[in-house]
Amino acid sequence: MIDYLPELPPLSDLEIELLNEKVDVDSKYNLPCEVAYCKKCVISNQRPRITFDSEGVCSACRYWEKKKTVINWKEREKELADLCDRYRRDDGGFDVLVPSSGGKDSVYVAWELKTKYGMHPLTMTWAPHLYTEIGIRNFQAQVHAGLDNVCYTPNGLVHRRMTRLSTIEIGDPFQPFIYGQTYLPLKVALGHGIGLIMDGENGESEYGGDVSTESKTGFTPKDAEKFWLSSFPLDHWKDRGFSDRDLEIYSAPNFETLQNSNIERHFFSYYRDWRPQEHYYYCMENTNFAPNPMGRSEGTFSKYASLDDKIDPYHYYFALLKFGIARATSDAAHEIREGLMDREEAVRLVNRYDAEAPSEESLGVFLQYTGLTDDQLSDAMDRWRNARLWSVGDKFSKLLYQVS
Ligand SMILES: [Zn+2]
Known part of the structure; x- marks a missing residue:
């Protein structure tokens, strides 16, 4: 428990009402109904605004080709x-x-x-x-x-x-x-x-x-x-x-x-040709930057990106609920484009870490920070879980699609 966070007022009537309503995520974000993965990286076409060309390659990978050639x-x-x-x-x-x-x-x-x-x-x-x-x-x-x-x-x-x-x-x-x-x-x-x-x-x-x-x-x-x-x-x-x-x-x-x-x-x-891993080494050398002392961050394999906020895991987890892709997908896709990882390794890492639920510690922090109860947070997740991408079992939901 964080001892300096006062209790928040209870949920408003509107918040309670919203918790009982499901959102049509597909139409809200205009998502394609067939899931497809980029042939070069591991991103899926469920990322809002991304486009795939006729060869099944995503717009970010095509942009990276331009960075190298044009x-x-x-x-x-x-x-x-x-x-x-x-x-x-x-x-x-x-x-x-x-x-x-x-x-x-x-x-x-x-x-x-x-x-x-x-x-x-x-x-x-x-x-x-x-x-x-x-x-x-x-x-x-x-x-x-x-x-x-x-x-x-x-x-x-x-x-x-x-x-x-x-x-x-x-x-x-x-x-x-x-x-x-x-x-x-x-x-x-x-x-x-x-x-x-x-x-x-x-x-x-x-x-x-x-x-x-x-x-x-x-x-x-x-x-x-x-x-x-x-x-x-x-x-x-x-x-x-x-x-x-x-x-x-x-x-x-x-x-x-x-x-x-x-x-x-x-x-x-x-x-400048934007290469996050090089920025990491650069800042270690020049400005005394340090990576995550816990090793990898929750929901991914990387240890040097986006380290400063305790509620970060929920930002990524809600993306996972809506789009079926989250932090490991984004990190691995970028590392492939940077030439730091091959696709096979990326697929393995995404399937291992992308759908990882936030830790017990992160859950406790998030509940205290937002004043939500466990059940209310579950309702909020159900509200945003994309039924096309998840199977809903008795107790746990399971992602229906994985990159391969
Ligand atoms: Zn791609």
């Missing part, structure tokens, strides 16, 4: 140098904002900008729901390695209530967190007079999604809303009884102020 990285490097030249300041002010959890990818971006391009980055952290020990350790490590940081932490009572409702209503505990990821960098950049924001990777092209974003150097605020906030604008929460004060930290910046500021938001992955 994209001219020397030209991109020059574009990056020019971009930095346009924004670099010599008056001591911050000239680039890097949204950063303290994880290997964002710290790699900030450190490269600082040491190779002579920029003066400010890293900005939107705190996880509940820090893990290794997460806070790596957060501290980036600061002590030599990076300035501001950290924003939402009101815990509000964030927990939103997370609970989000788990039940949206089928993902992370939706409240995503508002902060989308809007806070813009507000922090405005507040500090920083003209350039450098995000890490474009997940749409790197992991499979909307291919129209492939050639974008970054997202406009409208793109960010489209891809990161799915169909839940912040006003949704006002209809659910959250006040303007509750929602202030999650809110969008004033659009007119933003337009007048000409802030640019770019992806580092547009300029």
